Amino acid sequence: MSRGPAAVIGGGVVGLSAACHLAEAGVETVLLERDALGSGASRATADVVRTYFPGNPVSSAMAVRSLAAYRTFAKRSGRAIPLRPVGYLVLFSEPEQVAAFEADLPAQRAAGVDVRLIDADEARRRNPLLGDVPLLAAAWSPDAYVSDTAAIVGGFAEAARRAGADLRTGCPVKAVDIASGRLDTGDGPLTAAAVVCAAGAWSAPLARTAVRELPLGDPVEQELLACGPPPSGEPVPDVPMTLHAPSGLLVRKRGDGLLVGMGYPGPDREGWRARVRERLAAVYPALAGAEVRTAFTGVRDASPDRTEFIGRLPGETPFLYAAGFSGHGLCTAPAAGELVRDLYFGRTPEFDAGRLAATPERV
Structure with a gap:
């Protein structure tokens, strides 16, 4: 993976977490956001971080791991985030x-x-x-807390920049060519060593340009x-x-x-x-x-079973995806970023990531 950076598409809380974890691991990283950071689903949340998702223990496990990360967020971003307990x-x-x-x-x-x-x-x-x-x-x-989504978005952005990530706003990605690693962006073409699709509601059509199908419903x-x-x-x-x-x-x-x-x-x-x-x-x-x-x-964006899709597809240019969070993104973003990083390096994740892949059984 030496021909360019890892390109993260999407500047919501999930994309920022992925960019932050990759950059902190020493990966040259560029994040491409069509608008302002946190301007999509991340701006329409109840500002609640919780761990219990009824009937969905996979998201619950992600949320438990993420809450632990939020409690020590100041070590990453330099500033703590509010966590007011409400239950x-x-x-x-x-x-x-x-x-x-x-x-x-x-x-x-x-x-x-x-x-x-x-x-x-x-x-x-x-x-x-x-x-x-x-x-x-x-x-x-x-374990449910009122937090501040804007502070979490800003904290991940600050930590990613500190680790060397290049965060570009007002830079839409129009198409992805996985064979060459070329991205058609608002700033012109970009060649990437790997692509991370974390574009929320725009993930499915973007993946389709890369000849990849994510089974997401309409935004x-x-x-x-x-x-x-x-x-x-x-x-x-x-x-x-x-x-x-x-x-x-x-x-x-x-x-x-x-x-x-x-x-x-x-x-x-x-x-x-x-x-x-x-x-x-x-x-x-x-x-x-x-x-x-x-x-x-x-x-x-929403997945058929309301559980996030996180995985890696093989190819000359690895294509990773983190989408379909169905409103859970704030609660599970830190764990999602960890998982994207581990998948990028081909590591075995610390929890059962296979259950998050976009497989035919989940459609």
Whole structure:
């Protein structure tokens, strides 16, 4: 790999982590971002770092490893990032949901996740905003923290630059020729010794130019809403990040109200917002009638099983990919960067990376 740098395509938190880990390992690295750093999916997050991903112990294992890296982030970037503990509460209303949690629990524990089943009374004590909605039990994981995505993006960028990486913004990559290692970029042609595709929602079409197929769905636009304060004027208590499993309604405290998400808006954005308001009022009656407005929007990539694709394809110019994070990128970016570095060098990763490859079985 001597004919040029490793070219990382994408300047979100995952691409920056990959560039940082490669540069720190002594690899000549250039990162190419079409816009500003952190301007894609990384700008539309709830700023929460958590380790528990229900039904997805692979992402959970990545997140456990990443949380450890975030706790020592100052050693890498020169500045610590905030990690305010809030915990993660997942509400179950059906016996099938409780059974699925119990079936998943051994794998989650093996991944290092601290999570347990609590009864409905404890769940209501942890989130006193809950109304009289059906509630059998809940999953409780203390390892969820409000952080600062912009600080993480900036920290990885600073660490990558310190290690010698060249970070180029406003530099879109239009096509990749794997046979020659040539990239058609906004700054002209670039010849790379290896290519790392971490372009988020643009990963699939970019990989296709390199005659590589990543089984990603169409890019989806994420929208998070700001709600509150309550019309009564009562302050919102310090509630944990809470997922209402039956509806997908996800909230965390933000300022004097809540930050709210519920799936993806789709083409009928106003209809989706109306459904969010309706569900919010049902689950949290104190917020019925509160102002609900757009907080953030951003385009995301998604894999069929909502687990990230990370792997390496053979060829004259190695093609590595880290995509399909399905909204988990902030939680798993440090581990993803480690894995890209190990795959670049052909090392055996410290965890089961084969389960992350884009194989036909996962489509």
